[in-house]
Amino acid sequence: MSSTKPHILLVEDEADLIDITQLAFESENIELDVAVNGLEGIRLAKLKQPDLILMDVVMPVMTGFEAAKKIRKDRTTSKIPIFFLTAKSMEQDLQDGSDAGCERYFIKPVNPFEIAAIVRDYLSSKQAA
Secondary structure, X not given: OOOOOOEEEEEOOOHHHHHHHHHHHHHOOOEEEEEOOHHHXXXXXXXXXXXXXXXXXXXXXXXXXXXXXXXXXXXXXXXXXEEEEEOOOOHHHHHHHHHOOOOEEXXXXXXXXXXXXXXHHHHHHHHHO
């Protein structure tokens, strides 16, 4: 992460959650780009090279699990941390998330302001390391 404002990619198809997440990340002085499906998420990850990807699992066009696997296989995006944000909370879902390269797994409903603070602290610790 550079010394400039942190840059996050939110891959989410729920408009209300996008809106509140944008406010939350803005309050933490974090830049946020939004993709509304997994395929667009892959494209923006390659284009924007975010510091972290916050990704829903159940989306149109391509699931978050599928998108994460493709992001992990691409050398230009393979090192970007991915946090899943989803209502899928069964043990197999958590394992699928881990298999897809997820570093953290947040179960909906979530508080986007808490997520923004966790992301800020995570990125700060990565930068200090």
